[in-house]
Amino acid sequence: METKSTTQGRKVIRVVARVKPSTDPVVQASAKSISVHKPKGDESETVSISFGAQFAGSKDSYKLDYCFEESETTGLILTKEIKPLITSVFEGKDANVIAHGARCSGKTHLIQGSEREPGIAVLTMAEMLSMAEERGDSISVSIYEVSQETVYDILGQEKRVVPVKSLSEFQNLYFGLKKSQKLTSDPPLRSHRGVMIHVTTGNVNSGSFGRMNFLDMAGYEDSRKQNSDLAHLEITRINKSIYALQNVMYALNANETHVPYRESKLTRMLKDCLQGGNRTLLITCLPREFSQDSFYMLNLASRICVGSNRVMANAATKKNNSIARSISSSSAVQRRQTPLVVSATFNKKTLLRGSVTERKTKLNTVASAIKGRKLFGEANDSVNCKNNPKKMESKARVAVKKEISTSKVVLDVQASSFEEVYPCELEGVCSSFIVTDSQSSLIEEENVDLAFSSSTVAMEPGYSTCASFSSELIDTTYTETPQKHEERFSGAIYCDDGFTNKAQIAERADNSSVIEEDPTLVNEGENLDKENKSLLANETASPPLSIRLQELSNTLKSICKTSSQLSPPEKYHTALTKSKTEEVSEYSDITVEAAVSLDLKTPERSMPSNIGCSPWKTFSAHSSKLKNSAVGEYLKFLNTADKEDLKKLKGIGERRATYIVELREESPEPFKKLDDLKDIGLSEKQIKGLLRKEIGEIFH
Ligand SMILES: Nc1ncnc2c1ncn2[C@@H]1O[C@H](COP(=O)(O)OP(=O)(O)OP(=O)(O)O)[C@@H](O)[C@H]1O
Structure with a gap:
């Protein structure tokens, strides 16, 4: 059976490298120059890249799907890699060509090129224009930039998607940006730059059909470098978004059930293009004079590539073992x-x-x-x-x-x-x-x-753990220390925060549009942490309760009162009911303790039909109903209360209240069960604690 990470026998994410030539002949012969091993020449299914010098944590070689060396032209990349993607775009799919690498590794040269030496985006546009003409389809283009977690629509708010009829029209738009795009009001920050080519069946107004997305990513640079000309925060943010996209591609290629699109604005924005079996070509740009930064990018690219091999290897195991996991x-x-x-x-x-x-x-x-x-x-x-x-x-x-x-x-x-x-x-x-x-x-x-x-x-x-263990064993020689790993990923590790994809358009001085902006995004993990900490630490604080919960408390109190006069019948003193008895005492201590600690699943709200045969059963049924009602009321409150009221709940601060309101704009009732609270960054334990405190408060 075909795995999710392949479509029609082809990988969802294909990972190749492009070597940037060195202008210095001495470097080519130096120890830091890279070498590419293609076991079957141009027909090789995988290639190995190695370099003479040793870098922290480096292996002898890294596997990728292919590597285009200096002698191989951009035209060859078009024929070999991009034409199949163009076909899929005309079939209604989206496709992505993403160039990543260290700074000055040749990404822009590859994607955009120059007017004299056009890059693959321009060559692709020429190809797509002629195909569209043959088929009677239309082509339009949008250009975006993601800088410091803000997405800019470079062509402006008025005309975000511009019809393109000829290559020169496109080149004017694309290369003209160099002059107009630099924003007078903003500092010249580095950014990820993307060109999206839209194919529309028939005329332009009949809706987008398939899209080809070219993304020239900002260059990776180690944030610990002393001599960088960039601010530390800027580097960290750029690296964070680079890691976020790599994480997404890794998850897609490894066929993971959860793909962390929410880790950055870039990944959230590209979610539609990346998901659903749409194909992506990841090109790692490598200067021949290799550096530590290039090594990191190559290492991650290789892991994304190997990730898919793992899945396929596992697929075979699955077949043999009939374990559909x-x-x-x-x-x-x-x-x-x-x-x-x-x-x-x-x-x-x-x-x-x-x-x-x-x-x-x-x-x-x-x-x-x-x-x-x-x-x-x-x-x-x-x-x-x-x-x-x-x-x-x-x-x-x-x-x-x-x-x-x-x-x-x-x-x-x-x-x-x-x-x-x-x-x-x-x-x-x-x-x-x-x-x-x-x-x-x-x-x-x-x-x-x-x-x-x-x-x-x-x-x-x-x-069967065999699969997971053996899969992890494919790549075995990585030796970076855990400490390093933490440092390196400090930017990448990020909260799945419940942000929405809602586009907010704002004007900018140069007429480009800000599609999404949240300057505080980089701090949101910290803010959530703060909220989490206050939730855990602030045991004594008691924000106001919702009236509905208060009403519930009264009913619960009356039941507890009744139950204290009852003792469970003798016949229930079995091993099983012992624990029930414990639960009863827990109920009378902090009545909701059991209600929220038993299970995080939102309980069924229906009453058992056979209640009433004994006081004990009646009590249990009522307790359970109350638990259900309390949870139900709580969820209802989250689904309906305004932001100010939401903030009155324990553990819900400004940021979470905002998330909740935003989530409700996406879906009218985002909280159907307690587990859904994880979407606002709460852990299971926190959800329990939150309910315990909120509902327990009514007994004070
Ligand atoms: N294949 C190539 N052949 C010749 N020159 C190249 C090639 N690739 C890149 N260069 C040159 O190297 C320099 C840096 O390239 P480029 O601007 O494309 O790097 P980049 O990775 O986009 O940089 P940044 O990280 O700053 O975005 C440019 O002067 C470019 O002309």
Whole structure:
């Protein structure tokens, strides 16, 4: 079966390199010059790129789908790589050609070129114009720029998509920008520049058909460089958006269930073009005189490329094993999705040791979107796996022991590449567990080993871990230290924040339009953190409650009163009802404790039909109904209250209230279940805490 990361046998993201020639003949012969190995010449399915010099964390060589060397012309790139994309655009699909690389690596030269030496966007336009003419279709163009998390429509608000009838018309628009686009009111910041060619069936007004998007990304530069001419903040923001797009491409190629489009304005804006099987050509521009910055870009490109190989390799495994599971089980994102339950019976390879009590310890493996996706981190996992499986095992064990003190489960995890079984032991007693967010933050702090342990723990019943482990082992030689990894990704690690894609057009001094602007975006992770912290720390604060919740409290109080006069009948004193009894006492302490701690699933709102046969059952049914109602009311409040009222809720500050209101503009009822609160940056634990406080407050 075809995987999501391929369309008609072709990869969704194809990753190639383009070598920029050196003007200095000495450099070409120097140790830092790169060399390309094409096992089957131009027909090679993959090529290896290596360089004489060693860089921090470098391997001997990096695999890409292809590499265009200096001798290969831009025309060849058009024929070999872009023409198939043009065909798909005329079939109604979108396609992307993205050039990334270090600063001055030749991205603009490749995409835009010069009037004398046109780049691939211009050559493609010529091709598309002639195809459109033959078919009676129309071509129009829009040009955008993303600078410091702000999207500008360069052609202006009036004419964002401009019809183009001839190549010279296009060139006038495209190259004319150089003179007009520099914005007098803004500092000359670096930006990502994109040209979107729209194909329209019939005349221009009949709607866009397919789009070809050329993106010339701002150059990557290590933010720790001392001698940079750019401000640190500017570099960090640029790098953050570069990582964000790379993360998206990685997730698409690795066929992950969650693609982090929300990590930056750029990725949010390009979501439509990138998703749904639309094809992308990622071109890594490499100057022949190699640098550390180029190495990072090549490394990431290679990981995106290898990511898709992993998926395909896994697809074969899946076929053999008839396990229809995605490789992304190992991804942090998937780990965070649902509380995954490991039961004692799910798999022969999974054993349960120790006594199992009626009480199920619930721990939750949620890893936040902020820190969940770590390209380097995965590489580090691999290093640990291959180099020292035993060490990996023990680290996994120690890590989990540290965090989970109340459960004892032994998982036998089979790593097919090792052909060994590595048990991961957790202390305590439980028949199932779900690891919560608090654990996941510890996991993140502990870096890769702990992240690995969580992925081990978070297996779903029936999962074969062979696939995820072996997949991680393909790339094994990455040696960047965890600390470095953190530094490097400090810009990339980012909150999946619930921002909307709503375009806000604002005028700019030079008549270009600001499509989206949020200068505070770079701080939003911090702001959310602040909100999170105040939510966790501000135990005593008591913002006003919604009236509806107050009404509910009265009903709940009256029921509690009644229940205190009842004692559960003798026949219920079984192991099972013992825990129920515990729950009753919990209810009478902080009545809502149980209501919100049992399960994060929004409970069914219907009343059990067979209530009334005993006071105990009646009480349980009423409690459950109240719990449902309280949760329902809370969600209703989130779906309807205005921003000021929303801010009165605990844990909802200015920023989250804004997100909520924005989400409601996208969908009238965005909060249908408690899990939906994750869209505003809340973790599972925070959601529980939030409800517990809000509803518990009514008893004060
Ligand atoms: N294939 C090539 N052949 C000859 N010269 C090239 C080639 N690629 C780039 N150059 C030259 O190298 C210089 C830098 O190229 P370019 O401006 O395209 O880099 P860039 O990666 O877009 O830079 P930035 O990171 O600043 O956006 C330019 O002077 C350009 O003419």
